[in-house]
Amino acid sequence: MKSTTVHRPSLLGETPEAIQQAIARFNQPRYRGKQIYKWMHLKNADSFLEMSDLPLAFRQQLEAHFAIKTLRLVVREVSRDGTEKYLWELHDGLRMESVLIPDGQRVTLCISSQVGCALDCQFCATGRMGFSRNLTSGEIVEQVLRAQQLSGRRITNIVFMGMGEPFLNYPRVIQAARILGDPEGLAIANKRITISTSGIIPKIYQFAREKHPYGLAISLHAPNQALREQIMPLAEKFPLDELLASARFYVAQHKRLRITFEYVLLKGVNDEPAHARELVRILSPIRCKLNLIPYNDCGLGFQAPSEERIQKFLEPLLRAPFTVTVRRNRGNDIQAACGQLYVKTEAKKRFIIQPAVSES
Ligand code: SF4
CATH class of the missing domain: 1.10.150.530 (DNA polymerase; domain 1)
Structure with missing residues (x-):
């Protein structure tokens, strides 16, 4: 309502x-x-x-x-592993989410920058929702304050990796990052604030030229243009070779920083050893880290590879000159991955409250 x-x-x-x-x-x-x-x-x-x-x-x-906080908490779910997921309602009735991931002393909050997303990555639940609107910088910052309040924990790391493409909401995302990192405010270390883009190339150049002190991650998800276009339609407009050139430009501007490439592992799609060899070839010239994320199944027809397939995929990467990490899936029991809480709650809402009425 x-x-x-x-x-x-x-x-x-x-x-x-x-x-x-x-x-x-x-x-x-x-x-x-x-x-x-x-x-x-x-x-x-x-x-x-x-x-x-x-x-x-x-x-x-x-x-x-004036107002201070405008988000209404709709659902808070706490996973067995301590991961927490929050679904927020905005003043106009739209909804978005944040996910808190504790790991020892490190407490990471994954925040949203838009309601929905226009980019339609094939494996992403948020992409299926379409785009509603950009969040304001206040709505972005509030996710952090409220998560700290609810969890009783100080958030040490921020990733702009929730709903939406942060670089399509660039000014508000940068303003929010400035406020979150302000030593006179929440004072989250700049290097612990990471902005993750699916590859909006002009904004990567702008971000690099403006020399922001925050981390940059690129969601790569495919080692060649044909496969990337298949699972990430934005690759048609922003081709892989130009994306890699922008990443090289970024690391050249930031002598001590490296860039992170995110790669979600989709069984039978992008998880063959040949794909890993391609990754070694295209990423070796870039000062980077590769973060592999086994897919969190959310009913879109994709699956996570088995542990055996992941090990085979990792073999060619052992010789890579960059660091490779495999992210442990967190919050699986509450489906704490991109867009999934919203979709799940909306589905329940359709069923329980409005069985005959479309949500759109
Ligand atoms: S993966 Fe990110 S960029 Fe792609 S549709 Fe989902 S939210 Fe948008």
């Missing part, structure tokens, strides 16, 4: 300077923007009324005109 409450703009995704501008009409001293910013990010305030070092009348004005 769509939300009917009046939407007040959130100040959460704004810098202290932008907050100062937004509140200019209230004739407050210049330091108020920073005060409000710190209350939101350091003290995780839910309401302006909590901001006890601001005059009460001003707090009431803020409360009447």
Whole structure:
């Protein structure tokens, strides 16, 4: 059901300077923007009324005109391995998700940058939903604050790898990353913030030229153009050889950084030893790391390879000059992979609440 409450703009995704501008009409001293910013990010305030070092009348004005948090938690699922998945409803009734993955001292939050996605990767549940809209920087930042609140854990790592293509929402994603990494705010180490793109080449060049300090990951998923086009339609517009050239440009701009290539292993599609040999050939000239992710089955007709197939795939990669990791699937019992919670909940909703009505 769509939300009917009046939407007040959130100040959460704004810098202290932008907050100062937004509140200019209230004739407050210049330091108020920073005060409000710190209350939101350091003290995780839910309401302006909590901001006890601001005059009460001003707090009431803020409360009447602006919002802080706008996400409504619809579902929180906790996996046996500690992975947590959150489904959020936005002020306009749309939904998106975040996934928290604890691993010892490291607590990673996988966040969304869009509602749905236009890129239609064949193995991805989010791709099947189509695109609804970009998230605001506030809606991106709020995923982190709320996950910390709910889990009671400090988030140490951020990956923009939830719903959507971050580089198709570039300015808001960069603004959110700046706020998350701000030493006067949440202070997440810049090198622990990773933006993952499926290969929007002009934005990779822009990101490299602007020399952002965040990590960059590219979802590769295929070692040649023909296969990539088959499973990732965006490859027609952004061909593999040009994508690899942009990756080389990125590492040339960042002398000490390497790029991460993500490769989801799909049984019988891209998991042959010949594919691994192609990967060695195309990735060897690039300072990089290859992260292999056995597919998390979500009913789209693809499957994860067996352990035996994974081992065979790994053999040619033993001689590669780059690091290769195989990601342990986390949260399998709650289907904590791209877009899956949303799809599952929507399916339930169709069945239980609106059996005869389409969701679109
Ligand atoms: S894998 Fe990423 S880019 Fe591809 S459809 Fe899914 S969300 Fe979009």
